[in-house]
Amino acid sequence: MTQKPKILIGPSSYGNVDPAPITLLREAGYEVVANDLKRRYTREELLDRLPGIVGLIAGLEPLDRPILETSELKALARVGSGMVNVDQSAAGELGIKVSNTPDGPTLAVAELTVGCLMNLLRETSAMDRSMRAGKWDKRTGRQLRDLTVTIVGFGRIGRKTGELLGALGVTIIAVDPMYREDVAGVAGMSLHDALSQSDAVSLHASGEEAILDAHAFASMKDGMYVLNPGRGGLVDYKCLFDALDSGKIAGVWADAHPEEPYKGALLNYDQALLTPHIGSYAREGRVKMEVDAAQNLIDDLKAAGI
Template identity: 40%
Template sequence: MKKAKISITTTSFGKYDDRSLAPLHAHFEIVLNPYGRKLKKEEIVQLCRGSIGIIAGTEPLSADVLEGLPGLRVISRCGTGLDNVDMLAARRLGIEVFNTPDAPTRAVAELTVGLILNLMRKINEMDSAIRAGRWEKLMGNLLAGKNIGIIGFGRIGRASASLLQSLGCVIAFTDPIVQDEPPQIRRLPLNELLGFADIVIIHVSSKDLIVGSGEIARMKKGGWLINVSRGGTVDEDALFDGLKSGHLSGAAIDVFRSEPYEGNLRELKNIILTPHVGSYAVESRVEMERLSTENLLRGLGSA
């Protein structure tokens, strides 16, 4: 009897630990992403046609894509964000959708802290100088004692706050949904937060524009901006202007409006650019894969 088909569209599923593949092979025919990159719409339909389930990455699972996949019953997102999935279309077509919101939390929080430390001590800049044959000692700043403003205070925002508190930082946050205030952490309106913070961190779950030219102007002169949440939340042109003018000392951006990123922020030395790797820690990736497999099997009634 022919096995039902499952498609896995993430680029590295099972690369570091293949144990999550074993229960899938036991029940299904498995098709992996052959391109080693984020799939385009037409590639998704081609790869996933005939599948009853997808373990998905960040590729666009829009209404037209889902309508081109009759028989699809479950989408199991290997990751947190669901903004790449047309949830209304999925419900209309009777497709269950799952995600793994807890697994990437620590990885993103640790990346956040790493980017801040790199920026403040200018590690990348000095590394580049030495590779170019220049012995340049650049003066940096301490993280201890800095005011941190976190925009978005869900799982990742709280994890980042905990790490930064342990390093001697003063934390404030803004979030329209969160009601509680953890010990020694203040809630502030966005405009007040921008003026309070030496370092502004974005940890939101939507792609809505949050930090534009007006918000950058309200930030402290010499401040830093970190975005490891969603592309589109920061106006990249306004950020370029803020960094080039010297109003901001530095920034670190892991997510972009259009990826792969090819914009003018690449011209600046005082920004760290990473290719959407918030969850790219081996331990987190393995846990995400384990949970996404469990979710898929549960959704299909095979768990």
């Protein structure tokens, strides 16, 4: 019996919401190798599992040149939009087809961002914790309307977040070198200028270099709110802790973390709202991303004759 080409699944939750993407891969004639650790693979774990694998459904695993060079991959399909974990130049040189699913997570991340900002403004989760501890602790929060929110990274998700917030009466400022002020009512500014006149900042940029560093925190007004559904490295955590301790930051939501699973000091702050990197984890968007990634991988492998 001819052995089927093998596809490795990277994201630990892939196919959990709906088996459709796994079924699609199997019906296309591939053997699906599940993520046996149920968490993100490390470099060493990925190296152990890649021999004999021709296709990879990728999450945020480190797919750098050394890993790609030692693999037998012919295609990899990223579940999501960000590609900073993939050395696309090396993949191109090695003949590895690379794809992503930029549209799937857009609305899910934008809606969650708006919801978490409202949570921080009204301290909903903090009061829930207080009540569970036996306290009747009424806190006076803030409304969204008439706030100014800076969105760093004004791509698909940043624009959708701005659209949702704008409909609720929020003034939006975009910080993005590619933004050409093509959205009515949304001004483009430098990070320093935007932060100095904003009530909150939401990070939707790619990369792992700190955007909110000491200089950025110094530019903020007191009582600022920080939202990070982007990447864990976008915030300098030492500066964040200092700003939380001083009261400059009134609240922070972190969905992306410097290391995951996150077990760091931000867990000790009552002003922090923490989620385990689930920005795209709305059923509709998640299924679309996973099915699109499966189809992208199938198309690229079939084009390679596999």
